[in-house]
Structures are given as structure tokens and as C-alpha cells.
Amino acid sequence: NAGVTQTPKFQVLKTGQSMTLQCAQDMNHNSMYWYRQDPGMGLRLIYYSASEGTTDKGEVPNGYNVSRLNKREFSLRLESAAPSQTSVYFCASSELTGGHTDTQYFGPGTRLTVL
Amino acid sequence: AQKITQTQPGMFVQEKEAVTLDCTYDTSDPSYGLFWYKQPSSGEMIFLIYQGSYDQQNATEGRYSLNFQKARKSANLVISASQLGDSAMYFCAMREGSGGSNYKLTFGKGTLLTVNP
Numbered sequence: 001n002a003g004v005t006q007t008p009k010f011q012v013l014k015t016g017q018s019m020t021l022q023c024a025q026d027m028n029h030n031s032m033y034w035y036r037q038d039p040g041m042g043l044r045l046i047y048y049s050a051s052e053g054t055t056d057k058g059e060v061p062n063g064y065n066v067s068r069l070n071k072r073e074f075s076l077r078l079e080s081a082a083p084s085q086t087s088v089y090f091c092a093s094s095e096l097t098g099g100h101t102d103t104q105y106f107g108p109g110t111r112l113t114v115l
Numbered sequence: 116a117q118k119i120t121q122t123q124p125g126m127f128v129q130e131k132e133a134v135t136l137d138c139t140y141d142t143s144d145p146s147y148g149l150f151w152y153k154q155p156s157s158g159e160m161i162f163l164i165y166q167g168s169y170d171q172q173n174a175t176e177g178r179y180s181l182n183f184q185k186a187r188k189s190a191n192l193v194i195s196a197s198q199l200g201d202s203a204m205y206f207c208a209m210r211e212g213s214g215g216s217n218y219k220l221t222f223g224k225g226t227l228l229t230v231n232p
Binding site for chain 2: 031043045103104107
């Protein structure tokens, strides 16, 4: 099992360019999440998908869009990148059965720099 | 007000000694879960341990244990017999709610642990 995979690992964009970050999980989890990590800020939720076919905004959704392509895949799109979106992006997944733990498992991250 | 507070930006410990990383939380929801993650310099987020608000006993996972004091709203991580490989950033996180609505993790700002040989 690969767990949660993300592509690319690194990306440099110019202001105004667009790109899509890809995420896939092979744990048959229902829910998937996108976070960003900035220095001194911890991780903040951008968007999440509680189940296939649904997506909802998190704490910092502005400037991003998401697509839950199927149960395995959840992509994050930056339509017009801005320097403020320079960050490390993490995808995560969890079972979300309403069960006791619903631990979120994270991918390796994508380090994005916007010039 | 911050929901998760980690007051120690950095901690040092000697190899083979125990260390406690502090975490306090703020919630009015009676159902919540507390998590600790480790982030080594390579950048990945590694799940360590979980404590539920209704759990009667403190969680343990190998060398990791969680000192859960509900009345004080604290969930400190204890690492016993520290190893050099424990040097990393450690994050405390909380999930509020239950029953399928529990989706969001709120993270603290982290504590950077350095284990000295």
C-alpha cells in the first residue's frame, strides 16, 4: 500500500499561472482533505471532501478549487497563483465512518513557490 | 482564542531521557479527539497517537503516551527513552464533534524537539 500519494513534490510558478496538485489514496477512505502549512502557522484546512461527490470549504479556501474525481482521487487547483500561496500543501484521507478515531493520514506534501 | 496551544516552540532532551511536550485545547463540544503528529525534517506528517474525549485511560503507543487531563484541557505527549530519530517537529491537533461530522483537524503551531547525543 502506498497510502496517500501526491504529485508533484516541488513546483515553482510565476504569478498568474495555474496548476493542479494531484492526490490519490489507496486505503479506501471516504474522506479526503487539503491543508496548507506555512511557517509558524501549523496546518490549515483549505477544502475537504467528506465523501465521493461532495466538497466543502475549510478555513482558507480563497484562491483554490477542488475536484473529487472518484473515491481515490482529490485534486487542488490554483487558477491564478499568487505569492501568498507559496506554501507546503498536504493531502490527507480518513475513514470518516463516524467511528471513534477517524485518524487522518497524510501524503508527503508538495512544496510550492510562487514568484 | 486559539483552539490548540503549544507553548514550547523548542525543546531539548538528552538521548535516553523522557520528554513531555505540552498541549492545551479549547472546546465546548463534549465529543472530541486529540491527535499528535510528528514531522521530521523530511517533511511528512506521521500519526503518533490518539485520545478520545470519552476514553477513560490515557492512550499509549510504544514509547509514546498521552497524559490526558480533561478538567485542565491538556493532552501532553510523553516520549520515553528518547532517540536521535525523535528529533522533529511535533504537532498537537483536535477534531471536534462526532457521528460523521468530524472532518476538520485544528492544529497547534508545533514544538521542535531536538534530541542530543
